[in-house]
Amino acid sequence: MISAASACRGAGSSTASNSQSNVRYLAALARVDDPTPAIRELDAITHAATTANGRTVRPFNPLSPHDRTLFEVLLAGEHALHGFTNRDLREKLARTPFPLAAESDKQPGQVTRLLRRLHAHGLIAKIPRSRRWRVSFSGRRPMAAAIKLREVAFPRLFAEAA
Secondary structure (H helix, E strand, O other), X not given: OOOHHHHHHHHHHHHHHHHHHHHHHHHHHHHOOOOHHHHHHHHHHXXXXXXXXXXXXXXXXXXXXXXXXXXXXXXXXXXXXXXXXXXXXXXXXHOOOOOOOOOOOOHHHHHHHHHHHHHHOOOEEEOOOOOOEEEOHHHHHHHHHHHHHHXXXXXXXXXXHO
């Protein structure tokens, strides 16, 4: 026959082992990467954004070769310290397959609209009292993720699905 004392001891040790297993379970969950913030940031650039004056700008497509080229140009390290201007961006995009206007007098306006679109999505920020822009901290991650998605993850997943 089981005594009341041994029953209490058994229940207490069971409770202790349950709490220990809960602690181990929570520790394991803490190590699991939560993709929700990354998905939220990627979703933010794939939906239309609104500028400060209420106009909407079109979204970016992470799988588009043109958007990938733009993100690569913006993430180049040469503009990390002093930022970049419309002219800097225009010159770099001219050396890539990015579709700039053939007429050179239309290119500054085209890049201005591109800068406004990037700014509306929060990918770049204006450097105060200058004509320079910089990649924002919140813009660096989704642009790098979009490049990696197109160049690494999508081809691998596509090959696995075939």
